[in-house]
Amino acid sequence: MSRIIRATDMPPQPWKNGMGVTREIARFPADASDDFVWRISVAEVNSASPFSTFPGIDRQIVLLDGAGFIMTLDGKQRHALTMPLVPFAFAGEAWVDVEMAGGGTRDFNLMVRRTQATGQVELLTGPGSHLVPADCVLLYLAQGTADTLAGPLSAGDAWQPDGNPVELHEGAKALLACVTPHG
Structure with a gap:
């Protein structure tokens, strides 16, 4: 959700x-x-x-x-x-x-x-519509503004994705926190 x-x-x-x-x-x-x-x-x-x-x-x-x-x-x-x-x-x-x-x-x-999962932080830059990886548990908007189906994001806001894309505006930069469980 x-x-x-x-x-x-x-x-x-x-x-x-x-x-x-x-x-x-x-x-x-x-x-x-x-x-x-x-x-x-x-x-x-x-x-x-x-x-x-x-x-x-x-x-x-x-x-x-x-x-x-x-x-x-x-x-x-x-x-x-x-x-x-x-x-x-x-x-x-x-x-x-x-x-x-x-x-x-x-x-x-x-x-x-580390005994239960591995994690990675990735940088996502705008502008444009981006699908986030399936293992992304959170998107943190570090700079700029963005839109999701759940509502708009401002710098400092976070979004727990649901498979829908995020629309990053000009100058927006987001950090994706991806976690993959073992097994």
Whole structure:
């Protein structure tokens, strides 16, 4: 069933480690707590605080706005999350230290329990009508405006697709969160 989730309906909540704020968009199952199969949120990173750890979870993070930050994973691998709308995958159990590249940022996060499914974030750009892949559990409108049969979308809104196309307007950019269950 198609459903629009408005940006205004995503209340802020503290990170698992209490050192930041996130706005959950959706999770499956909807009533799951830490035992979700997948979870999608937008986090606000305003300081060089370490990320929460999520053992057994594969994560994909995408910079939405701001200068970004440098991630150091387990004290070894460094990754500059400074290019907007470019997904980066990493293990949820990794210890992630953050060095800010400028002021505060917002980033899109897909978390998937690796024993139950695999996940991928893909960029979709407008203008035009687009069918989303069958394994897409959520479309997040990062920039611009779009239309669905369920109603219009503005930047920051999300849509749980139902097999119908999305019409992206000029300049619109969307992130597709795709999840494929094992078996």
